[in-house]
Amino acid sequence: MDNLISPHGGSLIDLLVDEDRIAEIREQSRDWPSVDVGPRRLCDLELLINGGYSPLEGFMGSADHEAVCSGMHLVDGTLWPLPVTLDVADEVAEGLSEGDSLALRDPEGVVLAVVRVAEVWQPDRDAEARALFGTDERSHPGVAQHLHRATGWAVAGPVEGIQPPVHYDYRELRLTPHELRNKFTRLGWRRVMAFQTHRTIHRAAQAMTVEAARDAGANLLIHPIVGLSQPGDADHYTRIRCYQALMPHYPKFMARLNLLPMAPRGGGPREAVLQAIVHKNHGCTHFMVDFDGAGSVLETTGAPAYGSDEAAEILAEHADELGVEFVKAHEAVYLEHRKRFVPADEVPEDGRVLRIGADEVRRRLDDGREIPDWYTYPEVARELHRTHPTRDAQGLTVFFTGLSGSGKSTIANALRVKLLEIGGRGVTLLDGDLVRTNLSSELGFSKEHRDLNIRRIGFVAAEITRAGGVAICAPIAPYDVVRREVREMVEPCGGFVLVHVSTSLEVCESRDRKGMYAKARAGIIKEFTGISDPYEKPGDADVVIDTEGVTPDEATREVLLFLERQGYISAQDEG
Ligand code: PPS
Secondary structure (H helix, E strand, C coil): CCCCCCCCCCCCCCCCCCCHHHHHHHHHHHCCCCEEHHHHHHHHHHHHHHCCCCCCCCEECCCHHHHHHHCCCCCCCCCCCCCCEEEEHHHHHHHCCCCCCEEECEEEECEEEEEEEEEEECHHHHHHHHHHCCCCCCCCCHHHHHHCCCCEEEEEEEEEEECCCCCCCCCCCCCCHHHHHHHHHCCCCCEEEEEECCCCCCHHHHHHHHHHHHCCCCCEEEECCCCCCCCCHHHHHHHHHHHHHHHHHHHCCEECCECCCCCCCCCCHHHHHHHHHHHHHHHCCCEEECCCCCEECCCCCCCEECCCCHHHHHHHHHHHHHHEEECCCCCCEEECCCCEEHHHHCCCCCEECCCCCCCHHHHHHHCCCCCCCCCCCCCHHHHHHHHHCHHHCEEEEEEEEEEECCCCHHHHHHHHHHHHHHCCEEEEEHHHHHHCCCCCCCCCCHHHHHHHHHHHHHHHHHHHHCCCCCEEECCCCCHHHHHHHHHHHHHCCCCCEEEEEECCHHHHHHHCCHHHHHHHHHHCCCCECCCCCCCCCCCCCEEEECCCCCCCHHHHHHHHHHHHHHHCCCCCHCC
């Protein structure tokens, strides 16, 4: 018995089964159907298995889902804010019935767990969206993304864990709720404030956390969420190395670092309740979310999904059931003359405040400029500089989108030649037609196939970018959500520039170089973009070019100028 806060629901769940049962499962599982679990569900699975999601013992069924979405409680009355479901594709759902066993595999095919199927059901995704975002409006980027990702079916049932998901990175920093609780007991920590963040911590956030922990009379657990970091994601390692570089700067015996395998849901205030529960299960009595509502930025826009006021309100409302105290983060700013950080609302009238935002840090890294000492520790700055080459040495994707015949390929080809002339980076052209004869030769033009085609292009472009090359892509890419997905795939690896070749349908059709518009009008080619299939204009294009009345040279120059302005090529290169 320890003196720590009780886990949510009373006891800490551990779903790992013993060796005998594992042998039995291995023997029988050869005949069981199995599914590969994607990165988000893998996080849920890890937290289910290790008790981070106590008292849940499996994936939710329709009754709990309904109760959670509409009333924020499980059927048994326990506070639970968001659905935890195992979504499966139609073909998997079709082959399953109650009483079956479904094996869950990681991307390498290792069986991690088994679900005893209690129900195969169709979640109400609109209700889910309302729980997550407070709205089911399709125009809300979080809702659009959620619905885009969701499948029609889910499988519910208790989980038997065979092994937790494998992590090769920072194992010593990945303590489970059980291990962390043991550690706290050994250290004599009883009041622990979790600080949850997805950003690098600089001096301001450090000062704020130290002060808040002191006020609460608590020790501090720096608990960054690392759920969706990919193995090849350089930023992930940089971020963790920065935390490691920072930790010695906390007062002695005050703070520890641990990584939390949780995937942000891009949700509203209810996500804060889920986070509070997870931290509570990890033995924390207090909980603070990074200033911008860490982990809850909208993936599409990067904007905070909920303000900390909203989070505070909902957490206060359920404070008794939670038992975790929410500590509101406040902005700390640097007062130049006092050479120290103070809360932003305590700045004296004549006080000169120094401030640098994340964008400015990024710009300084891109340009190879210094990050000032007052802002961050030199050890942290060194880590950042080490892994952020200046922009003109980074990989880059230039992604053209536009109607057939809009001039994408022409500009893309000319850009390729120009960049080769400049030299310094390898250049790969992933033109629409080229990709369709090689990478995507079996695909047609349904929405599903187009999305798959663009995702493949995005994957290749991200790899080229990661390796420091330039990928020039020129598909039609008519759908907004999947274009944003590509941006998200590429940006952690280097630069991403979206060029909308906005030449009007009338002009494209009048050119009709391949005679396809005529065939589309005659109904010979079905689902033709602009004629019988949609084209969603991008709202996030970095460059927009209408090729009507503009020569290919001029159009290419516009892109080059943008690349130069952004520092991807140097002015002198561009000549
Ligand atoms: S997509 O939507 O991004 O997957 O399309 P993409 O891979 O760029 O392929 C577009 C080229 O395929 C030819 N083509 C069609 N385009 C649109 N709709 C239909 N139904 C279609 N069928 C064939 C067309 O020539 C496009 O080439 P470009 O170079 O864009 O003119």
